[in-house]
Amino acid sequence: MCGIVGIIGEKGVAPDIIDALRRLEYRGYDSAGIATIENGHLERRRAEGKLRNLESRLLSEPLQGRTGIGHTRWATHGRPIERNAHPHMNGRVSVVHNGIIENFRELKAALEPKGYVFESDTDTEAIVHVITEELDQGATLEQAVKNALSRLHGAFALAIIFAGHDELMFAARQGSPLAIGHGTGEMYLGSDAIALAPFTNAITYLEDGDWAVLRRDGMQIYDRAGARVERPLVKSGASSLLVDKGNHRHFMAKEIYEQPEVISDTLANYIDMTTGTVNFPDLGIDLAKVPWVTLSACGTAYYAGLVAKYWIERYACVPVEIDIASEMRYREPPLGSGGISVFVSQSGETADTLATLRHAKAEGERVVSIVNVRTSTIARESDALLPTLAGPEIGVASTKAFTCQLAVLACLAIALGKARGVITAEAERDLVQALIEVPRHMSTILGNEKQFKAIAHDLSKARDVLYLGRGTSYPLALEGALKLKEISYIHAEGYAAGELKHGPIALIDENVPVIVVAPQDDLFDKTVSNLQEVAARGGQVILVSDAAPEKVGCKLAAHIALPVVSSFTNPLICAVPVQLLAYHTAVVMGTDVDQPRNLAKSVTVE
Numbered sequence: 001m002c003g004i005v006g007i008i009g010e011k012g013v014a015p016d017i018i019d020a021l022r023r024l025e026y027r028g029y030d031s032a033g034i035a036t037i038e039n040g041h042l043e044r045r046r047a048e049g050k051l052r053n054l055e056s057r058l059l060s061e062p063l064q065g066r067t068g069i070g071h072t073r074w075a076t077h078g079r080p081i082e083r084n085a086h087p088h089m090n091g092r093v094s095v096v097h098n099g100i101i102e103n104f105r106e107l108k109a110a111l112e113p114k115g116y117v118f119e120s121d122t123d124t125e126a127i128v129h130v131i132t133e134e135l136d137q138g139a140t141l142e143q144a145v146k147n148a149l150s151r152l153h154g155a156f157a158l159a160i161i162f163a164g165h166d167e168l169m170f171a172a173r174q175g176s177p178l179a180i181g182h183g184t185g186e187m188y189l190g191s192d193a194i195a196l197a198p199f200t201n202a203i204t205y206l207e208d209g210d211w212a213v214l215r216r217d218g219m220q221i222y223d224r225a226g227a228r229v230e231r232p233l234v235k236s237g238a239s240s241l242l243v244d245k246g247n248h249r250h251f252m253a254k255e256i257y258e259q260p261e262v263i264s265d266t267l268a269n270y271i272d273m274t275t276g277t278v279n280f281p282d283l284g285i286d287l288a289k290v291p292w293v294t295l296s297a298c299g300t301a302y303y304a305g306l307v308a309k310y311w312i313e314r315y316a317c318v319p320v321e322i323d324i325a326s327e328m329r330y331r332e333p334p335l336g337s338g339g340i341s342v343f344v345s346q347s348g349e350t351a352d353t354l355a356t357l358r359h360a361k362a363e364g365e366r367v368v369s370i371v372n373v374r375t376s377t378i379a380r381e382s383d384a385l386l387p388t389l390a391g392p393e394i395g396v397a398s399t400k401a402f403t404c405q406l407a408v409l410a411c412l413a414i415a416l417g418k419a420r421g422v423i424t425a426e427a428e429r430d431l432v433q434a435l436i437e438v439p440r441h442m443s444t445i446l447g448n449e450k451q452f453k454a455i456a457h458d459l460s461k462a463r464d465v466l467y468l469g470r471g472t473s474y475p476l477a478l479e480g481a482l483k484l485k486e487i488s489y490i491h492a493e494g495y496a497a498g499e500l501k502h503g504p505i506a507l508i509d510e511n512v513p514v515i516v517v518a519p520q521d522d523l524f525d526k527t528v529s530n531l532q533e534v535a536a537r538g539g540q541v542i543l544v545s546d547a548a549p550e551k552v553g554c555k556l557a558a559h560i561a562l563p564v565v566s567s568f569t570n571p572l573i574c575a576v577p578v579q580l581l582a583y584h585t586a587v588v589m590g591t592d593v594d595q596p597r598n599l600a601k602s603v604t605v606e
Ligand code: F6R
Pocket: 298, 299, 300, 301, 302, 344, 345, 346, 347, 348, 349, 350, 353, 396, 397, 398, 399, 482, 483, 486, 601, 602, 603
């Protein structure tokens, strides 16, 4: 995943930029580059592969500038070759970028006829030209950056420098993290505090929508609207390659907020952003001929699989058998005859999932795993690995790993549908576009944290909570209930909304909050009928939906507004509010959010 560094220093900054980039190597990358201001001019060096290649380049062609930006690139748009490596620049501006610019095709199409020449296949280069166009129209540097940011759609972190403006750097954050480091007579910028640990531990984290102007003696931060804002200065504990909590009180919060970035990273592994198509690795089996898919996992990972059942059956017309691993391993269902078995696991060490995988293998199935820890046993024992790029997940309650699992499973559904001729090229582009927009929509929800805190106060007083959902929102109801009970210790159950009247409706009274996950998909009206049944019995309905509250025709205790997205990606979007509700409730209850009682992160016993 891309790493960003920027330094305004007192001496030549290239060696320190390399040092900081080395500390970002753990994120994974395939090329690297650096640009500095040399006597007023922008100069850059880039190299494919490891940082040592960039270092040898710098040995033969050194850079002396005292202001510079650096980047480790993890390819999203365009192959990992030098031409696509960052920084991207023209004579006036140089940019490094982490994230995805969703509307780069539109921007490029508008800029090229005006004479702006693109030299790479990247989305990032559009930023260079958008800023330049603003300058050409007479904007000041600050105005150009601010205006350009308002023209970019997507999730991104940026560092920007300008020719002729030594000791000046701009930073911007929308979805992807960015930390400003305060030195003595020097300023730093990094994707995380770890990158800056050798220079400073005085850190200011930018918040979503923030952009900042850095000078050698300080900085100013502005919000999206251009108003000056203050962000706290924190002491980072990052002295080694330790994952820290950033600005957050808990790892779980940090991991929830990282989702726009890690979803971008994960999607970039399976999607060709340039063509808007799924670019799936060879699983060693002809996807066109796969007769069925078997899915198995535990806990939250199982719920990701359950969403995938709906997706694969709907978009690829392949039947899916799914079971929790602890049941499937002893049920020992007959498998084989050309099917694929997919195992989903964050840790890759879950004993039941591993045992089920071994059963599937013994039955002659093609074993594919979706795993976050690539060196894990499940990853190693699989015929094919589809990694999630969530990064280390420290909070015991799974959050970002879950949504990354959904991202991979969504791509698998498209790949299967495409191979079988069920999805047309146009439908594929629409589905892929919907996925590409997920990080931005997640950022929108994350930017509205206040409403979750208010509802959490009410939830914290409940003894029991019900979650309801239909279709792909049913697994989200299960996940919401699991998240709430594991970290707040409040009893919660998830039900398929249509199942309500077959039993659980007996639980409803005015003391039971009922959280209804109901995006406006083709099942919305059905779910609303169930919601009305709850309201008629005095239940406290909390609606999670992109529909206006008036649409449900009854009194709601609360409404969590979702952005309007494709029904395909609703599960990814709905994951964020159910995570935030659980998180804030646990905070109100004062529980040990990151290490809830009795739970382990890696369940290596059955
Ligand atoms: C819930 C949670 C667990 C895990 C389950 C499987 O928040 O984290 O339910 O999802 O223990 O673990 P992995 O994904 O490591 O196989």
